[in-house]
Amino acid sequence: HSVIKRLDMMQRYYLGKLLTFIQNRAPFKHFVIKDVEHLYAPADGLSDVTFGEFIFIDTFYTDYQQSNSDEDLLKLIACLYVKHNKQGERVKFTGKVNTSLAKNIHPLKRKAIAMNYDLIRSWLEKNYPEVFPTSSSPVTDKGKTKAESNGWIDVFDCIVGDDLINSDKYFDKPCAEILRYMDKKIKTNRKKKRKK
Numbered sequence: 001h002s003v004i005k006r007l008d009m010m011q012r013y014y015l016g017k018l019l020t021f022i023q024n025r026a027p028f029k030h031f032v033i034k035d036v037e038h039l040y041a042p043a044d045g046l047s048d049v050t051f052g053e054f055i056f057i058d059t060f061y062t063d064y065q066q067s068n069s070d071e072d073l074l075k076l077i078a079c080l081y082v083k084h085n086k087q088g089e090r091v092k093f094t095g096k097v098n099t100s101l102a103k104n105i106h107p108l109k110r111k112a113i114a115m116n117y118d119l120i121r122s123w124l125e126k127n128y129p130e131v132f133p134t135s136s137s138p139v140t141d142k143g144k145t146k147a148e149s150n151g152w153i154d155v156f157d158c159i160v161g162d163d164l165i166n167s168d169k170y171f172d173k174p175c176a177e178i179l180r181y182m183d184k185k186i187k188t189n190r191k192k193k194r195k196k
Contacts (some may be wrong), residue, residue, distance in 0.1 A: 027126045028119035033079075033112060037104045039081035042090070046120070051178040052171035053079060053093040055152040060097075061117055073110055074099040080104075080117065092172075128179045130186035155182070 031041035042049045046049045049057070055078045083091050089110040104108070125132040154168070170178070 017022065027123035028116065029123045031113075031120070032116050033109065036081060036109060036113075037101060038083065039101060040084050040090070041081055045123070046175055048090050049091055050172050051156070051175045051176050052095065054175035054179075055156060056093075056095075056097065058121075059152055061114075061121065063112060071099075074102045074116055076117065077102040077105060077110055077113055079132075080113065124179070128183040130183045130190075131179055 030044040036043050046054065060072055060076040060079060063069075064076050075097050078097050078101070079093075082093075085091055105113075119131075121183065125134055133142065
């Protein structure tokens, strides 16, 4: 706050203009904060994030949106920002979420990361509209959108089906590949229902 107080009106005006992209919730496919505390953000469009990781990331994001609690935010950040191996790639996700390193990140940076993921979520909604229906999307019979009525675990179970032996393969597939498949499948099923 002390820095903003020292700015004149013109500087505040231009700073406000720079921050309008946050208010517009314009789709963003990359992380502005690439690394923090020796932890690294996902690549553009979550291209190096597995579907298993994405389930955790998006669940904690939804939890944080509803609770606004520090614990849910720390879990979200712990899933997003991870160490890299010697090849410069994300360390393989094990399903365990350790928030101890995320706690070292300044609270304002944590909020900025959450805001950034919110913009990435807008990008996902734009690119996979069937998977991420917005409030203007068609509703289901129960009056809820697909995103509200189905948890990611239920979605994962539907994708895996009876192929339980290979469930790890689905978990480790790139999330973009699975989301693209789901989006296409939902569109195809909708067309089939219209023809009946």
